[in-house]
Amino acid sequence: MALEQHIQRIEEKLHLLLRKLQQVQGENTQLRMEMLEQQQAIDQQQQIIAGLEERLQLMKLASAQQGIGNNNEHAAENEAFRRDIRNKINEYIREIDRCMALLNG
Structure with a gap:
C-alpha cells in the first residue's frame, strides 16, 4: 500500500507541475x-520622430x-546654407540609389 500511495503522490505532484x-x-x-x-x-514612434x-x-x-537673402555680409551663412542643401541633396541621392539597388536586386 505504501508504494501505491507514494506513486499517487508523485502523480499528483506531476499533474501540479504540468x-x-x-x-x-500562457504567461x-x-x-x-x-x-x-x-x-x-x-517603431511607429521612431518613424514619426524621423519624419x-x-x-x-x-x-x-x-x-x-x-x-x-542676397546680402554679402552673410556670406558665411550663405555658404553654410549651400553646404547644408548639398548635403541634403546628396543624402536624397544616396537613398534613391539604395532604393534602385533594392528594386534591381
Missing part, C-alpha cells in the same frame, strides 16, 4: 505578444535661406 508549466507558458505567450505590440509602437526631424531640418534650411 498545470504550472501550462500557466507559465510567456502573453508577454511575448505585449512585447511585440510595444516594439511596433516604438519630424526631417521637417525640422527642412524648416531650418528654409528659414536660413530666407534670412540670408
